[in-house]
Amino acid sequence: MSCSKTCGGGTMVQKRLCNDPAPSHGGRTCVGLMEEVTTCNTQPCTTVDGGWSQWKDSGCSQTCGGGFIAKVRKCNNPAPVHGGRNCTGQSFSLEDCNKNPCPGN
Structure with a gap:
């Protein structure tokens, strides 16, 4: 049994x-509720703002x-969870590289 949140x-x-034992030979069915719902983890959720992972390059x-x-x-x-802010800035970047001229044909 675990909490939903x-x-x-x-x-x-x-x-x-109602099976320990189940009613038989005219016996009465069990008395009381078959299902009980209780509250749990009622403490407020902590807001967590998002953070960037490390850059990965091609x-x-x-x-x-x-x-x-x-x-x-x-x-x-x-x-980000529980209403926390998304990361700010770009998730994609292009950078120049290997600008040196290629050797002649």
Whole structure:
């Protein structure tokens, strides 16, 4: 049995069966509720703002004559939760690389 939420108020459902022993030979069915719902983890959720992961790059697209490096990062370090702010800035970047001229043909 676990709570439906980790914070902000969740519920736990506890169920029971009428089978220990089950009614038989005209015996009466069990008395009481078959399901009980209780609240849990009622403490407020803590707001967490998003943070950027490290940049990951593709490597230079050319060995000479000018190329580019594509860089990406994600807003998952940590990811924003409970109304926290998204990361600000760019998640994608292009940079020049290997600008030196290529040797002659």
